[in-house]
Amino acid sequence: MKLSAFVTTSLIAIASAAAFAAPAAAKTLIYCSEGSPEGFDPAAYTAGTTFDASSRPVFNRLVEFKDGSTEVQPALAESYEISDDGLTYTFKLRPGVKFHTTDYFTPTRELNADDVLFSFMRQGDANDPWNQYIPGLTFEYYNSMEMASSIKSIEKVDDLTVKFTLNAPNAPFLANLAMDFASIQSKEYADQLDKAGTKENLNSAPIGTGPFKFVAYQKDAVIRFSKNPDYWGTPAKVDDLVFAITTDAAVRLQKLQAGECHIMPYPAPADIEALKADQNLTVMEQPGLNVAYVAYNTEVAPFDKPEVRKALNMAVNKQAIVDAVFQGMGEVAKNPIPPTMWSYNDAVTDETYDPEAAKAALEAAGVTDLSMKIWAMPVQRPYMPNARRVAEMMQEDLSKVGVNVEIVSYEWGEYLKKSMEPNRDGAVILGWTGDNGDPDNFLSVLLSCAGAKEGGANRAFWCNEEFSGLLEQAKQASDPAERTKLYEQAQVIFKDQAPWATLAHSTVVMPMSKKVTGYVMSPLGTHKFDTVDVAE
Amino acid sequence: MIRFILGRIAYLVPTLIGITIVAFGFVRVLPGDPVLLMAGERGMSPERYAQVSEQLGFDRSLPAQYLEYVWRLLHGDLGTSLVTKKPVLTEFLALFPATVELALCAILLAALIGVPAGVLAAIKRGSWFDQLTMGTALVGYSMPIFWWGLLLIIFFSGILGWTPVSGRISLLYFFPPVTGFMLIDSLLSGQDGAFASAASHLILPTIVLATIPLAVIARQTRSAMLEVLGEDYVRTARAKGLAPRRVVGLHALRNALIPVVTTIGLQIGVLMAGAILTETIFSWPGIGKWMVESISRRDYPVVQGGLLLIALIVMVVNLLVDLLYGLINPRIRHR
Numbered sequence: 001m002k003l004s005a006f007v008t009t010s011l012i013a014i015a016s017a018a019a020f021a022a023p024a025a026a027k028t029l030i031y032c033s034e035g036s037p038e039g040f041d042p043a044a045y046t047a048g049t050t051f052d053a054s055s056r057p058v059f060n061r062l063v064e065f066k067d068g069s070t071e072v073q074p075a076l077a078e079s080y081e082i083s084d085d086g087l088t089y090t091f092k093l094r095p096g097v098k099f100h101t102t103d104y105f106t107p108t109r110e111l112n113a114d115d116v117l118f119s120f121m122r123q124g125d126a127n128d129p130w131n132q133y134i135p136g137l138t139f140e141y142y143n144s145m146e147m148a149s150s151i152k153s154i155e156k157v158d159d160l161t162v163k164f165t166l167n168a169p170n171a172p173f174l175a176n177l178a179m180d181f182a183s184i185q186s187k188e189y190a191d192q193l194d195k196a197g198t199k200e201n202l203n204s205a206p207i208g209t210g211p212f213k214f215v216a217y218q219k220d221a222v223i224r225f226s227k228n229p230d231y232w233g234t235p236a237k238v239d240d241l242v243f244a245i246t247t248d249a250a251v252r253l254q255k256l257q258a259g260e261c262h263i264m265p266y267p268a269p270a271d272i273e274a275l276k277a278d279q280n281l282t283v284m285e286q287p288g289l290n291v292a293y294v295a296y297n298t299e300v301a302p303f304d305k306p307e308v309r310k311a312l313n314m315a316v317n318k319q320a321i322v323d324a325v326f327q328g329m330g331e332v333a334k335n336p337i338p339p340t341m342w343s344y345n346d347a348v349t350d351e352t353y354d355p356e357a358a359k360a361a362l363e364a365a366g367v368t369d370l371s372m373k374i375w376a377m378p379v380q381r382p383y384m385p386n387a388r389r390v391a392e393m394m395q396e397d398l399s400k401v402g403v404n405v406e407i408v409s410y411e412w413g414e415y416l417k418k419s420m421e422p423n424r425d426g427a428v429i430l431g432w433t434g435d436n437g438d439p440d441n442f443l444s445v446l447l448s449c450a451g452a453k454e455g456g457a458n459r460a461f462w463c464n465e466e467f468s469g470l471l472e473q474a475k476q477a478s479d480p481a482e483r484t485k486l487y488e489q490a491q492v493i494f495k496d497q498a499p500w501a502t503l504a505h506s507t508v509v510m511p512m513s514k515k516v517t518g519y520v521m522s523p524l525g526t527h528k529f530d531t532v533d534v535a536e
Numbered sequence: 537m538i539r540f541i542l543g544r545i546a547y548l549v550p551t552l553i554g555i556t557i558v559a560f561g562f563v564r565v566l567p568g569d570p571v572l573l574m575a576g577e578r579g580m581s582p583e584r585y586a587q588v589s590e591q592l593g594f595d596r597s598l599p600a601q602y603l604e605y606v607w608r609l610l611h612g613d614l615g616t617s618l619v620t621k622k623p624v625l626t627e628f629l630a631l632f633p634a635t636v637e638l639a640l641c642a643i644l645l646a647a648l649i650g651v652p653a654g655v656l657a658a659i660k661r662g663s664w665f666d667q668l669t670m671g672t673a674l675v676g677y678s679m680p681i682f683w684w685g686l687l688l689i690i691f692f693s694g695i696l697g698w699t700p701v702s703g704r705i706s707l708l709y710f711f712p713p714v715t716g717f718m719l720i721d722s723l724l725s726g727q728d729g730a731f732a733s734a735a736s737h738l739i740l741p742t743i744v745l746a747t748i749p750l751a752v753i754a755r756q757t758r759s760a761m762l763e764v765l766g767e768d769y770v771r772t773a774r775a776k777g778l779a780p781r782r783v784v785g786l787h788a789l790r791n792a793l794i795p796v797v798t799t800i801g802l803q804i805g806v807l808m809a810g811a812i813l814t815e816t817i818f819s820w821p822g823i824g825k826w827m828v829e830s831i832s833r834r835d836y837p838v839v840q841g842g843l844l845l846i847a848l849i850v851m852v853v854n855l856l857v858d859l860l861y862g863l864i865n866p867r868i869r870h871r
Contacts, residue, residue, distance in 0.1 A: 413568030
């Protein structure tokens with residue numbers, strides 16, 4: 001079996017090479033990507049690097065995020081209807097959508113309801129023959145977005161109609177369906193693989209309906225895609241899309257400047273000035289859909305008192321932190337959700353930096369000679385360039401109001417685990433990047449009572465019934481205006497109770513060659529290239 | 537001779553068993569949990585954690601896991617990557633040629649420059665050439681690889697534009713891997729300019745990877761030569777009126793080469809370590825980079841399997857070096 005799989009793969013590679021060798025004035029866009037994809041089945045993974053190479057070029061979803069926004073729009077579903085009770089979602093599929101024709105698969109039919117059922121059932125049903133098509137497969141996003149507990153049933157109404165029935169109304173559900181794990185696979189292709197005994201190819205030779213077809217992947221080196229000429233939407237502008245995998249940010253920068261690639265993600269913050277000064281490059285930037293915060297343990301005295309937490313927040317010079325650590329590539333945060341998110345409450349006022357007032361407030365709360373720990377994460381994340389430096393700056397600020405700070409750190413996995421232990425000693429620096437552009441994805445996950453238990457992500461262990469009640473109400477409401485109002489109220493409670501010191505929202509930067517046109521930055525941090533053109 | 541070889545191979549067995557224990561233990565002693573890393577900032581409910589751990593087989597006791605690992609090894613199964621879900625051996629074989637190609641070029645460069653430089657430095661002991669060579673070797677030996685690589689990229693690729701920045705071949709060329717060695721595959725592809733492109737991509741990584749071995753080999757050759765040049769038989773040969781070139785080339789060098797060959801053999805281990813950084817800087821898709829990423833992701837099967845395979849290769853190379861002594865110095869064969 002292994003041998004036959006090897007032979008098949010080799011034949012695919014040779015055949016596709018032959019196809020590629022045909023000389024034509026092909027327009028090629030080269031993207032210096034930051035890492036290797038874990039695989040090509042987006043449902044099996046959670047990393048953005050993997051999604052950039054799989055779900056975004058190759059696949060589509062029933063609904064998708066509009067380019068450059070978090071707004072959900074129809075995609076493979078031409079239209080959808082949500083019942084008044086918010087329990088059933090009926091999707092009308094777009095007729096005439098073709099799956100990719102490649103050297104390893106030729107579809108005989110167009111997209112239909114079976115494909116949709118296949119794509120979801122394999123994730124939700126442990127007994128589905130495709131649930132463990134590779135042993136040890138976990139569908140992490142499907143589970144963490146609580147799809148399993150939300151969905152009561154998925155039915156095929158007719159060939160082009162699919163009905164999802166939920167257990168309870170869940171307004172963010174639609175946005176979840178626009179996420180990468182909800183990419184629609186071809187059932188026909190899966191059947192073909194099953195017959196050939198090469199099920200694992202679903203994760204290495206993907207077939208989708210997206211703007212680009214998968215051509216080849218050389219591990220840790222290059223991924224090649226070609227334009228899908230039969231694309232149902234606006235076809236891609238370039239003929240070939242190549243990912244040159246370059247893990248080091250400094251080397252990516254050199255490659256971009258030497259013209260070895262056209263566009264790169266994640267430049268080092270220190271290089272941004274130089275990039276902006278380069279006449280051959282354009283540097284696009286956009287506020288990221290993220291937040292960096294410091295979560296107090298609100299269960300432990302004296303941090304159980306909101307007035308103490310607020311006093312500490314007043315002692316920290318956040319603007320100085322953003323200037324020094326984010327090097328201008330960020331802005332001070334006052335709310336737990338970023339300003340690009342709908343329902344952001346701009347009327348909320350942040351604690352003002354005032355060490356004198358902070359000192360007085362601490363004294364008024366009866367807190368003197370306070371010693372505390374601040375946890376600094378050991379890794380760089382999109383929302384946090386250098387947590388150690390942030391912790392040091394906070395240490396200095398807090399010492400000015402008589403608070404003695406000890407900085408602690410652990411290996412990343414340990415950090416995540418220990419920071420969720422109930423009797424944790426200290427305030428934790430951490431952050432979040434939005435998954436689906438819904439405020440619920442920040443507020444419920446990070447601050448609700450449900451998240452304040454083992455295995456959750458509410459690292460302040462803050463459980464405010466009123467706040468959580470508002471979130472629950474907003475989840476059940478389907479009217480966006482009503483939801484906005486509820487989330488705005490929730491942000492007021494949050495600021496009043498101050499379970500966190502909200503630190504910053506970082507800015508995402510994309511440098512690219514001046515030859516590149518039509519690139520649209522996504523607030524969700526995804527990288528997609530179907531709208532991009534490149535001048536010869 | 538055959539008994540000698542068999543004896544050496546028998547030595548490999550306990551070493552390999554030891555390595556399985558070390559590799560298995562090493563990744564588990566490291567703090568961090570692959571399941572929790574998968575969940576990231578979001579966290580994971582205790583039920584889900586138990587479920588995933590069970591799926592991946594981490595719920596069983598360590599001895600049980602180890603025994604299963606060894607049992608599978610005996611059946612030729614190195615396990616499956618937790619991340620890519622591909623067999624460890626398949627991934628290794630796909631990446632290994634890239635590492636070998638780079639390592640061979642580096643060791644060749646190091647030997648071809650290091651040995652003559654060492655010999656010349658020894659003959660002209662105390663001269664400006666000797667001092668320059670040994671000074672440069674010292675600098676080379678202490679060079680921080682990452683910084684050195686980046687420096688070369690910025691100068692030769694960035695400023696001068698002579699060499700490509702990174703990768704194995706220009707992205708314009710696309711052909712399926714046949715041998716996995718880009719120099720050979722590019723020739724087989726028959727595409728114009730492919731070989732030149734592959735060769736030009738090898739220049740900088742080869743220099744960077746060769747730097748430390750080159751310094752070590754040059755210094756080792758020099759000191760071995762100096763020792764041999766002081767021996768009685770060299771003086772005798774000189775006294776007999778043999779041409780200096782013959783004295784050095786035939787009598788001295790051949791004997792001085794034994795420790796040098798050992799050094800070159802031992803550099804294979806150093807090359808593997810150097811490959812980790814070199815491959816990362818030059819986006820070279822080899823096993824060094826693969827191991828680093830797997831360690832940071834706590835991809836246990838890959839780290840275990842990769843360490844075992846690398847150790848096996850280093851041991852086989854050392855065995856070959858031992859056998860090579862026999863060719864250089866017949867006295868060793870009869871021991």
